[in-house]
Amino acid sequence: xxxxxxxxxxxxxxxxxxxxxxxxxxxxxxxxxxxxxxxxxxxxxxxxxxxxxxxxxxxxxxxxxxxxxxxxxxxxxxxxxxxxxxxxxxxxxxxxxxxxxxxxxxxxxxxxxxxxxxxxxxxxxxxxxxxxxxxxxxxxxxxxxxxxxxxxxxxxxxxxxxxxxxxxxxxxxxxxxxxxxxxxxxxxxxxxxxxxxxxxxxxxxxxxxxxxxxxxxxxxxxxxxxxxxxxxxxxxxxxxxxxxxxxxxxxxxxxxxxxxxxxxxxxxxxxxxxxxxxxxxxxxxxxxxxxxxxxxxxxxxxxxxxxxxxxxxxxxxxxxxxxxxxxxxxxxxxxxxxxxxxxxxxxxxxxxxxxxxxxxxxxxxxxxxxxxxxxxxxxxxxxxxxxxxxxxxxxxxxxxxxxxxxxxxxxxxxxxxxxxxxxxxxxxxxxxxxxx
Amino acid sequence: xxxxxxxxxxxxxxxxxxxxxxxxxxxxxxxxxxxxxxxxxxxxxxxxxxxxxxxxxxxxxxxxxxxxxxxxxxxxxxxxxxxxxxxxxxxxxxxxxxxxxxxxxxxxxxxxxxxxxxxxxxxxxxxxxxxxxxxxxxxxxxxxxxxxxxxxxxxxxxxxxxxxxxxxxxxxxxxxxxxxxxxxxxxxxxxxxxxxxxxxxxxx
Ligand SMILES: Cc1cc2nc3c(=O)[nH]c(=O)nc-3n(C[C@H](O)[C@H](O)[C@H](O)COP(=O)(O)O)c2cc1C
Ligand code: SF4
Ligand code: FES
Numbered sequence: 244x245x246x247x248x249x250x251x252x253x254x255x256x257x258x259x260x261x262x263x264x265x266x267x268x269x270x271x272x273x274x275x276x277x278x279x280x281x282x283x284x285x286x287x288x289x290x291x292x293x294x295x296x297x298x299x300x301x302x303x304x305x306x307x308x309x310x311x312x313x314x315x316x317x318x319x320x321x322x323x324x325x326x327x328x329x330x331x332x333x334x335x336x337x338x339x340x341x342x343x344x345x346x347x348x349x350x351x352x353x354x355x356x357x358x359x360x361x362x363x364x365x366x367x368x369x370x371x372x373x374x375x376x377x378x379x380x381x382x383x384x385x386x387x388x389x390x391x392x393x394x395x396x397x398x399x400x401x402x403x404x405x406x407x408x409x410x411x412x413x414x415x416x417x418x419x420x421x422x423x424x425x426x427x428x429x430x431x432x433x434x435x436x437x438x439x440x441x442x443x444x445x446x447x448x449x450x451x452x453x454x455x456x457x458x459x460x461x462x463x464x465x466x467x468x469x470x471x472x473x474x475x476x477x478x479x480x481x482x483x484x485x486x487x488x489x490x491x492x493x494x495x496x497x498x499x500x501x502x503x504x505x506x507x508x509x510x511x512x513x514x515x516x517x518x519x520x521x522x523x524x525x526x527x528x529x530x531x532x533x534x535x536x537x538x539x540x541x542x543x544x545x546x547x548x549x550x551x552x553x554x555x556x557x558x559x560x561x562x563x564x565x566x567x568x569x570x571x572x573x574x575x576x577x578x579x580x581x582x583x584x585x586x587x588x589x590x591x592x593x594x595x596x597x598x599x600x601x602x603x604x605x606x607x608x609x610x611x612x613x614x615x616x617x618x619x620x621x622x623x624x625x626x627x628x629x630x631x632x633x634x635x636x637x638x639x640x641x642x643x644x645x646x647x648x649x650x651x652x653x654x655x656x657x658x659x660x661x662x663x664x665x666x667x668x669x670x671x672x673x674x675x676x677x678x679x
Numbered sequence: 680x681x682x683x684x685x686x687x688x689x690x691x692x693x694x695x696x697x698x699x700x701x702x703x704x705x706x707x708x709x710x711x712x713x714x715x716x717x718x719x720x721x722x723x724x725x726x727x728x729x730x731x732x733x734x735x736x737x738x739x740x741x742x743x744x745x746x747x748x749x750x751x752x753x754x755x756x757x758x759x760x761x762x763x764x765x766x767x768x769x770x771x772x773x774x775x776x777x778x779x780x781x782x783x784x785x786x787x788x789x790x791x792x793x794x795x796x797x798x799x800x801x802x803x804x805x806x807x808x809x810x811x812x813x814x815x816x817x818x819x820x821x822x823x824x825x826x827x828x829x830x831x832x833x834x835x836x837x838x839x840x841x842x843x844x845x846x847x848x849x850x851x852x853x854x855x856x857x858x859x860x861x862x863x864x865x866x867x868x869x870x871x872x873x874x875x876x877x878x879x880x881x882x883x
Contacts, residue, residue: 330780330819331826361714368727368764369776369820371833371856378861404714407864409723409762412818424715426722426748428761444716487782487823494824531781564782564823578781582818 247512249497250481251457254342261376263383266344272389274460278352279397281463286356290459292467294479299324299415299452300530300559301638302547305459309357311439312447320443321359322424322450323350325366326408326415329530330582332562334483335453337495340373342457343380347403349456351389352463354401357449362403365420368410378405412586416637417450418442419588430590431637454483474499478546485562489521490514504528505541507563514565522568525654529559531579532642534649538568554652556645571669572654573609573661576647580605583643594640597628601647609669613662622651700743704732704866708747718748722758724864726765731866735769763817771806771813773854775799776830780819786826787840792816794841798848812848 254260254269266272278286291306312319323346327335339346346364354362366374381403384390392400411429413419419429421443442448458480462470471479478500486507487493492515496507504526508514517523523538528545534555536543543553550558566575584602589595604621607613625648628634629641651658700708707728711721725748729740736759745752759765777783777792792803795814799807806813822828825837829847832854836847847853 327821328819331782331823332819333821333823336821367821369817369830371830372835372858374864375856375858375861378863379859382861402714405863407723407727408764409726410764410817411762423723424720425717426715426719426750426758427754428758444720446716485824487826488785493826527781562823564785566785570785574784575781578784582780585818 247498250461251338251345251454251483252341252495252497254345255337256341260341261343261380263344263380263387266342270464271344271460272348272387274464275348275351275389276395278355278463279395279399283356283358286352286463289467290353290356290462293458293462293470294467294477295455295458295462295470296478296480296547297452298454298458298482298560300329300532300557302558305353305451305455308439308451309353309449311437312357312449313440316358316447318446319357319359320446320448321350321354321357321362322417322420322438322443322448323362323364323456324415324417324420324450324452325364325370326412326420327370327453328367328412328415328586329532329560329562331487331527331564332485332530332560333487334485334495334560334562336370336373338453338457338483339370339377343377344384345457345460346377346453347380347384347389349459350403351384351394351401352459353449353451353456354403355394355399359449360400360402362401363424363443364403364405365408365414365424366405367408367414374405374407381405411588412582413588413637413639416639419637420450421448428588430588431639433636474501475546477548482545482561484513484545485560486514486565487563488565489518489567490565491516491518500544500546502545503541504536504543504545504563507545508541508565517565517567523565524568524570525566525572525575525650526563527566527575527646528561528563529555529557530562531564531582531646533557533559534645535575535653537653554649556641571609571661572650572657573605574669576650576658577602577605577609579643579646579650583639587639587643588637591635591640593628594635594643597624597640598643600624601643605647608658608662611661611669615662617662618651618655618658621647625651698743699733699737699739700729700747701732704728705743705747708744719750719754722748722750722755723762726755726759727864728866730765731864735766737767769806771810773811773832774813774815774830776815776817776820778818778820778822778826778828779816780823782819782823783827788827790841791827791829791839791844794844798844 259265287309295305296302350362390403406424408414414423414429416431418432423429438448473480482500483497485495496513509516526536540553543549547558580602583598587594587598601621604617625644628644708725711724725744730736741755742752745755820828829836829839833856834854
């Protein structure tokens with residue numbers, strides 16, 4: 244894996260890469276010039292042929308999504324999803340902080356392909372530094388004639404605005420994001436209608452993830468065949484992976500979707516093993532929403548298909564947090580439950596109530612006060628929460644259910660032992676014992 | 680961005696107070712209108728500007744934002760209370776946000792939070808008596824590779840150890856960004872920015 248040549252991260256660590264001059268010197272904005280000589284439909288076809296699957300979590304093919312836009316539309320909007328709030332995911336941040344023009348170029352090409360007149364970049368508000376970096380890059384792109392009226396003399400016009408969020412995970416869900424741009428609380432909408440038909444301001448709208456759009460210039464420049472040549476069928480193209488927790492080299496890395504969780508933790512090009520050679524007890528490999536693996540399941544491939552073989556919901560954000568052997572599994576359970584109880588938007592009764600009850604129980608178990616039946620109630624609640632039984636408006640509830648269900652299934656022994664015979668509270672460990 | 684003053688004396692309900700939003704703030708809010716199909720869509724940017732200018736979003740400010748956007752005040756209130764980044768009471772000059780999500784927790788955020796509490800002498804959600812700092816926690820800040828992480832106003836700090844806390848608190852630049860700023864969402868403080876009454880402070 245050591246000889247993989249990064250594509251998406253090629254400018255990371257390069258001096259001045261966030262400025263337009265350096266970006267162009269390194270080949271930037273060539274793809275845009277090429278795309279503007281193609282027809283919008285040709286661009287869509289190229290992205291379709293590349294089978295670029297969405298990197299935001301659901302893995303839906305981008306070209307197919309663009310193809311859902313009604314033919315006879317007047318106004319189209321493109322929303323760039325930079326809400327990135329799923330623990331422990333930070334790859335969009337790395338892309339935007341280090342190489343904002345790559346995203347802008349991908350956005351312009353995708354907006355052209357979908358004939359969008361405005362692109363809104365939805366940024367979570369906690370990205371303060373990043374906001375300034377990206378806004379400056381957008382200003383540079385306007386000044387260079389890549390945004391605004393008659394881009395590069397093509398007759399195509401595009402405005403690009405950053406819309407800052409205000410602290411709500413649910414605004415990463417595409418219809419929650421749309422509501423939030425409209426100036427409302429981020430309450431997801433029932434689907435259908437899908438955004439491609441009726442989205443922002445009731446107009447046809449495409450929502451794509453930052454990493455998805457960063458792939459687009461490379462597909463245009465090097466062709467769909469190059470893209471499908473990377474990684475296995477169904478999971479093609481370069482992919483970013485995050486790894487964090489008690490590993491020697493936490494970070495965001497790029498590779499083909501042939502790597503395993505083990506590579507991500509131990510590989511020289513990735514996490515380089517565990518701090519102090521501790522054993523892996525568990526991994527949440529796709530963000531916290533997709534479910535959990537035990538230390539014996541590290542052969543799972545980080546692609547779109549394999550996670551299901553391990554009982555997980557999907558590849559998710561391909562961001563892994565590693566839990567070491569000396570961590571009490573109740574910490575993980577409580578943390579997951581707390582996150583979803585805090586972030587449920589409260590619209591659907593079983594999600595609002597279910598997530599907060601699961602948190603109450605998890606907290607009780609963590610405090611050494613778990614009682615008989617607690618695990619069963621939690622397990623049952625997790626089974627009756629989500630879109631899968633058809634009860635909720637958005638996917639957050641499945642994301643709350645899967646990690647808790649898989650954690651109880653895979654770590655039942657340890658949890659039962661705590662509930663049964665060890666009414667002890669979790670001790671707080673100092674970070675100095677974790678990382679020197 | 681610094682939230683310049685703190686006012687813990689005045690009542691939170693200030694709807695009978697004199698107008699709060701300056702003409703510059705209102706003009707800044709209106710400058711967002713051209714970006715969206717509806718005025719209402721300028722609500723989040725408007726609230727950011729208001730909060731940065733006043734230090735928090737008071738009832739009176741919500742009312743005035745509603746007037747500028749031509750929407751019911753109840754809808755402004757609805758949005759303000761939905762998002763965790765908007766606050767309706769004054770905070771300290773700087774807000775410290777400690778990440779409490781999974782990676783940071785595994786890397787010692789719990790102990791770190793305790794250290795901040797000890798050194799500041801306040802609990803979560805509270806402000807120091809001198810108005811210098813407020814302490815808060817948030818879910819994942821998307822910097823898990825630098826866990827445990829902290830935000831001080833706009834500035835992020837990674838791999839913070841409990842022993843680092845005193846020096847971090849003593850550093851006057853602990854909230855200064857190193858990148859060039861865009862003033863798009865910045866507060867409008869007027870010429871006499873340092874002396875102008877803010878945050879519900881009353882005159883006569
Ligand atoms: C609760 C929830 C949170 C989400 N958060 C994000 C997010 O932060 N960023 C993102 O790109 N997609 C997020 N998604 C997925 C989006 O709904 C949507 O599928 C995605 O932005 C589409 O882009 P893509 O097809 O390019 O992946 C989230 C979904 C759910 C259900
Ligand atoms: S499933 Fe949960 S987060 Fe999604 S809309 Fe319903 S209540 Fe909100
Ligand atoms: S878990 Fe703390 S930044 Fe992600």
